[in-house]
Amino acid sequence: MNLPISQLIPILCLIVFLSSGSAALAQNARNGNTFQTGNELGLPLQSTPGTEFGAISSNVKVFGALNSAESCIYDAERELIIVPSQGVRQTIQENDGYISLINTDGTVHTVRWIGVQNTQQRETLNPKLVLNDPLGSEIAGGILYVADRDGGTDSSAPSIAVIRRFDLKTGRPLEDVRLEDSPWINDIAVAEDGTIYTTQTGDMGPDPDPQSWLVWKITPEGRISIFSVAGPIDKPNGIAIDPEGNIVVANFGNHDILTYSPNGELLKTEKALQPGSDGLEILPDGTKYISSVTHGGVSRIRPGEEAELIAENIPSAASMCYDPDNNQLIIPMTSQSSLAFIPLD
Ligand SMILES: [Ca+2]
Numbered sequence: 001m002n003l004p005i006s007q008l009i010p011i012l013c014l015i016v017f018l019s020s021g022s023a024a025l026a027q028n029a030r031n032g033n034t035f036q037t038g039n040e041l042g043l044p045l046q047s048t049p050g051t052e053f054g055a056i057s058s059n060v061k062v063f064g065a066l067n068s069a070e071s072c073i074y075d076a077e078r079e080l081i082i083v084p085s086q087g088v089r090q091t092i093q094e095n096d097g098y099i100s101l102i103n104t105d106g107t108v109h110t111v112r113w114i115g116v117q118n119t120q121q122r123e124t125l126n127p128k129l130v131l132n133d134p135l136g137s138e139i140a141g142g143i144l145y146v147a148d149r150d151g152g153t154d155s156s157a158p159s160i161a162v163i164r165r166f167d168l169k170t171g172r173p174l175e176d177v178r179l180e181d182s183p184w185i186n187d188i189a190v191a192e193d194g195t196i197y198t199t200q201t202g203d204m205g206p207d208p209d210p211q212s213w214l215v216w217k218i219t220p221e222g223r224i225s226i227f228s229v230a231g232p233i234d235k236p237n238g239i240a241i242d243p244e245g246n247i248v249v250a251n252f253g254n255h256d257i258l259t260y261s262p263n264g265e266l267l268k269t270e271k272a273l274q275p276g277s278d279g280l281e282i283l284p285d286g287t288k289y290i291s292s293v294t295h296g297g298v299s300r301i302r303p304g305e306e307a308e309l310i311a312e313n314i315p316s317a318a319s320m321c322y323d324p325d326n327n328q329l330i331i332p333m334t335s336q337s338s339l340a341f342i343p344l345d
């Protein structure tokens with residue numbers, strides 16, 4: 001073919017256009033569908049281009065939304081309670097966890113904020129969304145942290161602890177932290193400098209190995225190490241940072257509530273009124289609230305005082321959170337897929 005240059009230019013332009021178009025298509029296929037959060041209650045449930053969202057009428061109150069929720073965390077910016085649901089076990093269905101936004105009166109704001117997509121749709125998202133069996137949750141530095149795990153789908157797929165991170169504003173998944181040497185983690189706390197502490201409750205059956213009871217530390221640079229193992233640590237569950245920046249651990253295995261300095265020195269041992277601790281919340285004045293997941297009571301320990309029970313017989317009282325705007329504790333009752341609210345005085 002011997003064409004004059006004036007005829008070649010449009011053909012070359014067309015080739016460039018087509019090749020850039022196919023490159024864009026390939027890029028889109030690689031990137032998958034854009035990650036989106038779910039809408040608050042209304043229609044449509046998920047943002048759809050070209051469709052206007054209509055919020056549910058203000059005279060409609062909705063309750064429910066949860067499925068085996070183990071923890072909650074108060075989002076002071078939104079004035080909403082963030083609640084991760086585990087869904088079913090890994091052996092039944094992977095990646096079915098989701099995160100709800102609950103109003104402070106217990107009504108539902110958003111059933112599925114993170115995790116509006118089904119398992120198959122999540123595979124194609126960019127960034128990809130994975131939320132398997134989320135347990136403890138925490139907010140720090142504009143990031144939502146959730147203790148989760150991968151694997152555990154059958155005996156050939158070992159369970160590995162993973163800390164999921166999400167941008168608190170947009171809900172977009174950020175980089176995970178994988179703890180290759182831990183099968184699963186329970187609760188999570190983040191210090192002011194960004195250091196993450198997380199509990200590995202470990203062996204709970206007869207003849208347990210105390211070396212499996214430990215607290216992990218992850219530096220802001222991502223270095224993973226053991227903060228504390230065995231000793232006074234007995235099946236650690238709840239973890240929180242106190243107003244002095246110390247690390248407080250609630251043992252599931254006995255009554256002890258342990259306070260450690262950031263360099264790992266045991267500073268104080270207090271006692272909850274019941275063993276089986278799960279939830280641990282520390283208020284700005286240093287008052288500790290501890291829920292027993294096995295005995296159903298909530299212990300309050302005011303600084304320098306003995307523990308007192310402020311509520312009893314709450315079924316599977318797990319990793320609670322505190323709402324300072326309404327001065328109330330919120331307790332996920334995992335086995336009941338419900339939230340308990342306790343106004344404080
Ligand atoms: Ca699940």
Ligand SMILES: [Ca+2]
Pocket residue numbers: 070135136186187237238278279318319
């Ligand atoms: Ca817990």
